[in-house]
Amino acid sequence: MKSILLKSLFFFFIASQIQAQELLPFVENYNKSNYQGDNQIWNVVQGKDNAMYFANNHYLLRYDGVKWEKYTLPNKTIIRSILIEGDRIYSGSYKEFGYWYRKEGKMHYVSITKNLRLFDEKDNEEIWKIFRFNGSLYFQSFNDVFIYNGIHIQKIKFPFLISYCFVVDQNLYVASVAKGTFKMNGSRIANPKGWNVLKNCVVHAIEKYQNKTYIFTQKKGIFTVEKEGLKPWNNSLNEILKSATINVGKFTKNNKLIVGTGNRGVFIYDFNSDTYKNIDRKNVLMNNSILSIGFDKENDLWLGLDNGIAHVEINSPIAIFYDNSGILGSVYSVATTNSGYLIATNHGVFEFDSGKFTMMPNTQGQAWNITEINNKYIIGHNDGTFSYANGSLSKINNISGGWNLSKSSINNTYFQSTYSGVIAYDNLSDLSQRKVIKDLSKPIKYVAQNKKNEIWAADNYRGLYRVVYDDNFKTKKVENITQQSKIKNDFGVKIFEFRNEILFLINNSWYTYNSITNKLEENELFNQNFKNVSDIISIDEDHFMVLQDGILYHIKATGNKFLWNIIQAKYYKGKLINDNLRIFKHANHYLLNLDDGFISLQLKYENKQNSAVKIESFNDENLVPNDSKIKYNTELQINVISGIYGASKPNLFYKLDNNKEYIPVSNGLIVLNNLSSGSHTVKVYKHDGANYDNVANFDFSVAKPWYFSFWMILLYLLIIGAVLFFYYKWNKLRYMQKLRLQAEELKHQREILEMELKAENELNMQEYQKHILELELQTKSSEVAGKSLSIAKQSEMIENIQNILDSEKDFNKLKSEIKKAIKINEVNKHEWEIFETNLNQIHNEFIINLSKKYPILTPKDIKLCVYLKMNLSSKEIAPMMNISFRGVELHRYRLRKKLNLSQEENLSKFLLSV
Structure with missing residues (x-):
């Protein structure tokens, strides 16, 4: 019971206290952190270069839409007023006025009053207004007016304190604080008849609109000039303005009046509709004190605030509803009613009427969608589906989560996608009657139909289904078409109906269904024209909206051609509800939901982007x-x-x-x-x-x-040259040192080498002598062996012969036995070969060297050389070579010729040296 009471009290509070913020122009605020200047903005004008200029206390501010620039006067005084004429920006400050011009991307100042004694020492003169009248420039302070014709300056001093001067048609009016407003004729002034009401009153503006003159006073409101005098402006807004403290007033070209106040922000009055809008700190302005008003060439409004700057797009086709309180919540759908708006949010369903919001009973919680059917509004809600008509709300069903409601393109049946599937309404006179499409118990986000007994349903998560049913809505077939088409990434499928054709947006590609192949095929027209599209929302048959790369485009279709109109991101940046964009069309406007409100945009709006950059x-x-x-x-x-x-x-x-x-x-x-x-x-x-x-x-x-650079390259060359020169010198020095070291080392090495060679020679000589001795020993051994063999044979033979002589008496037989003994005692041929082989092995090195030096020598010559090297005599050699002594001598002679020896050279000594 306590819980119910608390909910009732909460609902009563919401229903009675929420104040609506009307659709307002889009406002861009700029504070000191943006332009890095001072607080007050005393004057706003647009230059010939399309940049906006601001009188900002100690600074002249310039903003071209990209970059903020700030400049100070040479004397650092406060700038109170500016005026644009051609390429010059005239400014007025404390005891100083002049002009600025732009050169090389910067502003430069030229003083007009420099070295001129125009100002009284005792007066604190500040130039509060600059205007042109009768071909001359007027610089107005609270005490004087300085008239500058381009060459000379004329000073007019008033006998009283003035607030501002105003030019209306060909008349110049001077408003004083205490004595009223005067009309100036040359140096003469006169108080117009019937204007006494302006005495002791501050006049902040005199403007003419549609042949009628309006006078804007600080605390007495607005007066109009009539034949009989001044009359209060006959408008209910005037009473509000009296308490709001008027600071400035101006008329626009599109029949609007702009009034900047001291404590209520700015009022925008529309003469066409006789309505007004108030923009102040309660909705979007940074503060309520408006010090100045300016316009740009788009006829949009620039406000100079007591602390900051505001750009108000009063001429834009876009209007925005702001919910700064946060009570309304995120808007998921909005619809226009006869008396206001019906809004579905994540907090519930709200009705806007007579400037106030009321939460509809029993609708707390998430509301998804609003669809108008026959003057009824069908609301899809987390707790079911509601119907709203003529201020009353009724519940149609309790099926949770009515995401979307779409009409069949072939009949009057409506299909609703819900958390648990699809519901069909085929009797519009009684929406409580419904048909549930069975065998599709899934959270379905989008539904469409363009063929009888067939619907298309997109799962909230992934998958696209084709559902076939009979006339009684009994399901016959459910097919997962994305699986059949082998589309792997089928998350977040979106269904879009375009001229009785159903298209599917799947993973940034467009598809249509081929009933012959029963598969999805890419759509050439949409894939060519709409790339990188993440969302698409239908408006009507010829209009829809796409979200491409985070930017919204309004599309108008003409045949197979599409006209794109950009909706700048500044209107919705960071405020779009992903995958839940909805549009409600009403007359020539449509409404788009945002996180903190909604946008109203004209359907005929065409953004003809400026191409002159x-x-x-x-x-x-x-x-x-x-x-x-x-x-x-x-x-x-x-x-x-x-x-x-x-x-x-x-x-x-x-x-x-x-x-x-x-x-x-x-x-x-x-x-x-x-x-x-x-x-x-x-x-x-x-x-x-x-x-x-x-x-x-x-x-x-x-x-x-x-x-x-050239000089650096030259320096590099010089450095390289110097490095090479010093490197050459250093190398040369090192080379000379190296040569000296090498010479010393060479000398040392030579000495060492000589010592080593000497030692080596001595060693070699010793080795050689040893070798010679070994050879000689071997030779002597051979000789001894040979002689021993010969002596042994001879001794044996003699002994045999002796024995024969002693035993035999018969001479003939003795002779025969002696011969036989001699033959027996001859050296065996085999033994002789062995002897020669041994001899060759002993003298092998000698034989090899001799053969290399004298290849013409025969084996017999070499054998003779060996015997001669053994120092054998010819007599000893003869039997060994089986030749006569004379034959040995002749062989020696021939050998000398082959060895090219002279007669003086000894053959045996020569052979010993080989």
Whole structure:
């Protein structure tokens, strides 16, 4: 019971206390952190260069839509007023007035009053207003008016304190604080008849609108000039303005009156509808004190506040509902009613009527969708489905989560997608009657039909289903078409109906159903025209909206051609509810839901983007003209200035050099770093969603690095030359030292080598002598062996012969036995061969050397040489070679010839040296 009581009290509080914020123009606020200046903005004007200029206490502010600039006067005084004439920006300050001009990307000041004694020392003169009248410029302070004809300055001093001067038609009015408002004729002034009501009253503006003059006073409201005098403006708003403290008033070209107040913000009165809107701190303004009003060429409003600047798009086709309180919550759907709006939010369902919101009973919680059917509003809610008509709400069913409600394109049946499947309503006169599509118990997000007894249902998570049923809505077949079509990434399928054709957006690609193959096929028309689209919302048969790369585009279809109109991201940035964008069309407007409210946009709206953009580039805070050169490794800032601040501001992209990718221009600023040396081109494009149109180019070049400049290269050459020279000298010195060291080392090595050679020679000589001795020993051994063999044989033979002589008496037989003994005692041929082999092995080295030196020698010659080397005599050699003594001598003679020996040379000694 306590819980019910608390809920009832909460509902009563919501229903009775929530105050609605009406649809208001879009407002951009700029505070001191944006423009880095002072608080008060005393004057706002747009220059010939389309930049906005502001008198901001100690600063002249300039804003071109991309960059804020601030400038101070030479004497650092407060700037109270500015006026634009051509390329000059006139400004008035404390005992000073002059003009500014722009050159090389910066503002420069020229004083008109310099060295002129125009101001009294005792007066604290400040120029509060500048205006042109009768061909001259007027600089007005609270005490004087200075008239400047371009050459001379005339000073007019008033006998009383004045507030402001006003030019109306060809008349000049001077408003004093205490004595009323006067009409000025030359140097004479007169108080118009019937204007006494303005005495002791501050007049802040006198404006003429539709042949009627309006006078705006600070605390007495607005007066109109009639024949009999002044009369209070006959409008209910006037009473509100009296207590709001009027600071400034101006009329616009589209039949609106703008009144800036001291404590209630700004009032925008529309003469066409006889209604007004109040923009103040309760909704979107930063503060309620309006000090100045200005307009741009789009007829949008600029407010100079007591603390900051506000840009109000009063001429924009877009209006926005702001819910700064947060009580309303995130808006999921909104519909226009006869008396206001019906809004479905995550907090419940609210009715807007007579400037107030009321939460509908029993609707607390998540509401999803509102659809109008025959003057009834069907509301899909987390707790079921409701019907709203003529201020009363009734519940149709308790089926949870009515996400969307779509009408069949072939009959009057409506299909509702819910948490648990699809519901069909085929009797519009009684919506409580419903048919449930069975065998599809899934959370279905979108439903569509363009063929009898067949619907298409997209799962909230993944999958697209084709459902076939009979006339009684009994399910016959349920097919997962994305699986049959082998589409792997089928998450978040969206269904879009376009001219009786159903299209499916799956993973950024468009598909249609081929009933012959029973599969999805890519749609060529939509895939060519709508790439990178993440969401699409239908408005009517010829209009729809797409979300492409985070930007909304309003599309108008004409045949197979599409007209794209950008809706700038500033209206909804960070406020779109992903996958839950909904549009409600009413007359020539449509409403789009946001996180904190909704947008109203004209259906006929065409955003004709401005294509005349200007480029200003800065490097090290210096203006860089086109085709200029910048320093290496420095930052280049390119400001792409459209001169447009409102709804028709172009959507810009750029390319650097031959880069294929289009890069968004963020807030009109392109920042380039780490550029390579050489020529570069930046091409700026306007993008309407379908096409990229080149609107501006900027060519520049980057200088070579300082370390590659001419003088640095020359320095490098000098350094290299010096290094090479010193390297040459150093190498030469090292070389000479090396030569000396080498000479010393060589000398030392030579000495060592000589000592080593001497020792080696001695060693070799010893080895040689040892070798000779060994050879001689071997030779002697051979000789001894040979002689021993010979002696042994001879001894044996003699002994045999002796024995024969002793035993035999017969001479003949003795002779025969002696011969036989001699034959027996002859050296065996085999034994002789063995002897020769041994002899050859002993003298092998000698034989090899001799054969190499004298290849013409025969084996018999070599054998003789061996015997001679053994120092054998010819007599000893004869039997060994089986030749006569004479034969040995003859062989020796021939050998000398072969060895080319002279007669003086000894053959045996020669052979010993071989």
